[in-house]
Amino acid sequence: MKNGMRIALWVVLSAVALLAALAAAGLMLSAHRRDRVVALPPLAKVTLVADDKAIGRGAYLYATRGCVDCHGVDGAGRTFVDDGSLKIKGPNISPGPGSVVTAYQTADWDRTLRHGVKPDGRALLVMPSEDYNRLTDTDLVALMTYVKALPPAAGGAAVIDLPLPVRVLHGFGQIPEAATKIDHARPNNTHEVPPGESIEYGRYVGEMCKGCHGDKLLGGKIAGGSPDWPPAPRLTRGDGSVLPKYPDAEALVAMMRSGHPLRGIVPPDEATAWEAEHPALVARFARHDIVGDPTHVREQLEAVAGRYETDDLTIAGNLYDFEDRLRSFELTARAAANGATQSSATISPGGDDGMGSPAR
Numbered sequence: 280m281k282n283g284m285r286i287a288l289w290v291v292l293s294a295v296a297l298l299a300a301l302a303a304a305g306l307m308l309s310a311h312r313r314d315r316v317v318a319l320p321p322l323a324k325v326t327l328v329a330d331d332k333a334i335g336r337g338a339y340l341y342a343t344r345g346c347v348d349c350h351g352v353d354g355a356g357r358t359f360v361d362d363g364s365l366k367i368k369g370p371n372i373s374p375g376p377g378s379v380v381t382a383y384q385t386a387d388w389d390r391t392l393r394h395g396v397k398p399d400g401r402a403l404l405v406m407p408s409e410d411y412n413r414l415t416d417t418d419l420v421a422l423m424t425y426v427k428a429l430p431p432a433a434g435g436a437a438v439i440d441l442p443l444p445v446r447v448l449h450g451f452g453q454i455p456e457a458a459t460k461i462d463h464a465r466p467n468n469t470h471e472v473p474p475g476e477s478i479e480y481g482r483y484v485g486e487m488c489k490g491c492h493g494d495k496l497l498g499g500k501i502a503g504g505s506p507d508w509p510p511a512p513r514l515t516r517g518d519g520s521v522l523p524k525y526p527d528a529e530a531l532v533a534m535m536r537s538g539h540p541l542r543g544i545v546p547p548d549e550a551t552a553w554e555a556e557h558p559a560l561v562a563r564f565a566r567h568d569i570v571g572d573p574t575h576v577r578e579q580l581e582a583v584a585g586r587y588e589t590d591d592l593t594i595a596g597n598l599y600d601f602e603d604r605l606r607s608f609e610l611t612a613r614a615a616a617n618g619a620t621q622s623s624a625t626i627s628p629g630g631d632d633g634m635g636s637p638a639r
């Protein structure tokens with residue numbers, strides 16, 4: 280054998296050995312990740328109020344927040360992906376035989392749903408708890424009350440059969456679990472918004488779209504999603520937004536009726552349930568009214584700046600009276616300055632466009 284060939288062969292063999300070693304390391308790391316304990320800060324106590332209202336709201340949330348897709352209408356667990364190499368089935372969470380929640384305490388529901396961590400401290404691998412982290416106590420309790428009151432159904436533990444490359448990627452931290460995406464130190468969402476056709480409520484409902492459509496709903500590749508999922512589109516106004524396709528609530532309802540593209544056909548009950556929320560979602564996506572106290576206004580202005588990746592906002596007042604306009608700039612500047620650590624708020628009245636100069 281010529282020297283050159285020998286070297287080439289040696290290089291190829293070493294590359295193969297290296298890949299095999301990497302794969303083995305990935306598998307080991309993956310097993311290690313699945314067994315590691317995720318430490319949570321002490322969680323605030325959730326008080327259980329189990330009444331009919333909670334059950335009704337819980338049933339509604341169960342049907343509209345994805346639980347039904349993976350745990351089934353009866354809670355016994357449902358296979359929601361099965362394409363040969365990849366099979367995932369949600370576990371039985373009804374009170375029936377084989378259930379994984381028989382020993383669950385109230386705090387365990389909180390840990391699982393809002394933090395993606397099982398009672399034994401291990402991270403949930405598949406369930407999108409990041410979408411549920413902003414659930415208020417009322418809604419958490421409603422879900423838990425409903426699930427606990429389900430008729431007992433038989434079903435087993437979760438089935439999570441991942442193909443080798445996925446396990447290796449997981450081992451190297453390329454498929455982050457919900458628990459690694461969630462900021463566990465963030466205080467619970469105590470801002471209860473009454474269900475209805477309001478931007479506030481739409482914003483609350485929209486929290487559960489963020490896992491896929493992005494933190495700011497700007498869309499993009501879905502981290503940890505199946506390789507054949509297309510990128511999620513932008514849900515807020517701007518370049519590449521899908522909003523022009525959904526000018527009003529009816530259009531969005533019609534889409535959810537025929538099924539969100541990723542979820543296939545939605546059961547009719549669920550489609551009807553969604554109808555109540557879509558007007559709120561449309562309101563949330565399409566409009567950006569900012570109403571509230573100075574702190575809230577400042578936070579929302581910062582959110583707008585973040586959405587457009589700028590730190591320079593120009594605010595024009597459309598108030599006719601000059602004094603009123605000046606006053607509105609003063610209030611906005613004060614809101615912007617309120618609590619700001621580094622940024623400064625300056626205000627210069629006047630200007631030649633009749634609209635006053637920007638308040639920054």
Ligand code: HEC
Pocket residue numbers: 341344345346347348349350359367368369370372379380391392397398402403404405406407411422426437439
């Ligand atoms: C995309 C599928 C999916 C969705 C949506 C989903 N789950 Fe799960 N859930 C799972 C899987 C898979 C597991 C098994 C644990 C894992 O993810 O590794 C699980 C585990 C659980 C567990 C038991 C955890 C343990 O101790 O083993 C509970 C309780 C639960 N889910 C409740 C819910 C509720 C309530 C909802 C709706 C708010 C929900 N799930 C939404 C897939 C899902």
Ligand code: HEC
Pocket residue numbers: 484485487488489490491492501508509510511512514521524525534539540541560
């Ligand atoms: C599990 C991930 C996931 C979640 C959760 C999710 N989406 Fe999507 N969504 C996607 C993906 C991926 C697409 C793009 C599908 C395609 O292009 O075929 C999409 C597309 C859309 C579209 C555009 C459909 C069209 O006309 O092309 C809308 C509107 C939408 N999603 C709204 C929502 C809303 C509202 C929520 C929350 C209530 C939500 N999605 C939650 C992944 C998700």
